[in-house]
Structures are given as C-alpha cells and as structure tokens.
Amino acid sequence: MKISEIIHALEAVAPRNLQESYDNSGLIVGDSDHEVTGVLVSLDTTPDVVNEARAKNCNLIVSHHPVIFKGLKQLTGNNYVEKTVIEAIRNNIAIYAIHTNLDNVLDSGVNGKIAEKLGLGECEILRSHPDHPEGVQFGAGVLGRLSRPMSEEEFLAHLKNRMQAHVIRHTRLTGKPVEMVAVCGGSGSFLLPDAIRSEADFFVTGDFKYHEFFDAEDKIVIADIGHFESEQFTVELISEIITKNFPKFAPDSSERGTNPIIYYT
Numbered sequence: 001m002k003i004s005e006i007i008h009a010l011e012a013v014a015p016r017n018l019q020e021s022y023d024n025s026g027l028i029v030g031d032s033d034h035e036v037t038g039v040l041v042s043l044d045t046t047p048d049v050v051n052e053a054r055a056k057n058c059n060l061i062v063s064h065h066p067v068i069f070k071g072l073k074q075l076t077g078n079n080y081v082e083k084t085v086i087e088a089i090r091n092n093i094a095i096y097a098i099h100t101n102l103d104n105v106l107d108s109g110v111n112g113k114i115a116e117k118l119g120l121g122e123c124e125i126l127r128s129h130p131d132h133p134e135g136v137q138f139g140a141g142v143l144g145r146l147s148r149p150m151s152e153e154e155f156l157a158h159l160k161n162r163m164q165a166h167v168i169r170h171t172r173l174t175g176k177p178v179e180m181v182a183v184c185g186g187s188g189s190f191l192l193p194d195a196i197r198s199e200a201d202f203f204v205t206g207d208f209k210y211h212e213f214f215d216a217e218d219k220i221v222i223a224d225i226g227h228f229e230s231e232q233f234t235v236e237l238i239s240e241i242i243t244k245n246f247p248k249f250a251p252d253s254s255e256r257g258t259n260p261i262i263y264y265t
C-alpha cells in the first residue's frame with residue numbers, strides 16, 4: 001500500500017480544501033508514492049515522535065497539527081520544527097497533517113469525537129459554512145444534547161472524567177441544569193458568540209484568555225479543559241478512519257505525550 005492510499009482515505013473524510021486559509025494541512029514531508037511500512041498517529045510531530053516512528057518502523061506520521069505552519073527560511077536544526085523536518089527526511093519518514101479540515105467536518109471530525117466522548121447526541125455544526133459541493137456538512141464547533149440533563153457540578157465532574165482533564169478553568173456557574181453543550185477542540189474562543197446564540201448551557205474548549213472569560217456574562221459557562229486535553233482523542237479518531245478503510249492495517253498511536261504543558265499541582 002502506498003502513502004497516497006492512506007491520504008486518499010483520510011481526505012475522503014476531511015477533504016483538504018476544507019482547511020482554513022491560514023492552515024497547512026496535507027503532505028508536509030515525503031513522497032506519497034512510497035510504500036507504507038507503518039503509520040504512527042500523533043497530535044503533534046516533534047523530534048521525539050520522529051524517533052518513535054523510526055523505532056516502530058513507521059515511515060508515515062499522521063498528525064493533527066502541521067509541524068510546518070509558517071515559511072521556513074533555513075533548515076539548520078535551530079528549533080524543534082527544523083529538527084523534526086531534518087530527522088524525518090534523514091530517516092525517510094513522511095509527515096502528513098490533517099488539521100482544520102478535520103476540525104471542520106461533522107462526520108468523523110475532531111468535535112464529533114469530543115461529542116462522542118461526552119455522550120452528546122443530535123449533533124450539529126455550531127458555525128456552519130455554506131454547503132460544500134461535495135455534500136459534506138462542515139463548519140466550526142459542534143452543538144449537541146446530553147442524553148439527560150445534569151447539574152452543573154455533575155457535568156463538570158463528567159467532563160473532567162471523560163476528557164481526562166487535569167484541571168478545568170471555568171466561569172461562574174449559573175445554577176441552571178446542563179443539557180445543550182457546545183464544543184470546540186483546540187483554541188475555540190472565537191466561537192463563544194455562536195455558543196451563546198445557540199443557547200448552549202456550557203461551552204467546552206481550550207486556550208481561553210483571562211479577558212475572554214468575562215464575555216460569558218452568565219449567559220453560558222465557559223469550560224476550558226486545555227488545548228491538548230480537548231484534542232487528545234483526535235489520535236483515536238484518525239486511527240479509526242485508517243482502520244475502517246484498511247481493516248487489516250493497524251496504525252500505531254504515539255506513546256509520547258506531546259503536551260508541552262505540565263501541571264504542577
């Protein structure tokens with residue numbers, strides 16, 4: 001099987017042209033004509049992950065975050081991005097990223113996975129883009145309904161447990177039961193107005209800044225579980241897409257926790 005066949009299966013779920021204009025999803029390093037020896041799936045591509053791929057005889061890394069995000073002017077190994085690229089090329093390892101295009105699809109997307117983990121049903125896109133010619137429902141964030149209403153305290157415990165969050169930074173509780181939940185993996189503060197407009201009781205995401213928390217204004221509870229924590233099950237999602245298309249092929253999931261944030265508690 002060629003690398004291009006894996007890419008084809010991934011892009012059937014999340015077409016590359018659905019990525020945001022600032023993004024860099026797609027094949028970043030390598031030759032799609034090469035035969036696949038093994039696939040390693042990770043959230044980020046770091047030098048550690050390239051080493052892991054080499055040790056596991058995987059010549060394709062599929063990551064959510066693109067390691068090259070802006071232009072590289074030299075490749076001298078001066079930072080982790082350059083080191084990652086150099087090590088990948090040196091070891092003949094391809095790097096493929098499936099980022100905002102995977103965020104933006106409803107079916108088998110990043111936010112659908114979060115919704116699945118939280119037990120949300122009746123899911124719809126939070127901020128829809130106009131219908132795409134390919135007939136894919138796409139846009140940012142997902143809104144879904146809990147199978148039964150929970151108290152806010154109960155939902156926070158549920159959220160912490162299901163998303164394996166170390167800590168949840170949240171705004172003042174409103175005292176209302178939680179039924180509708182808006183989610184956005186990664187940095188989702190741009191979707192707060194949509195979450196409020198949709199009358200969600202909670203907005204679950206990552207990377208909220210201090211001043212942005214004020215904007216909840218008791219209309220919603222913002223729950224920031226961390227960027228990594230919100231997207232960690234994307235690895236499981238990507239592996240499932242590959243396995244579904246190639247049942248005899250089992251991709252490896254990276255065992256290197258790539259979260260650069262460590263909690264001192």
Ligand SMILES: [Zn+2]
Binds near residue numbers: 065185186231
């Ligand atoms: Zn992210």
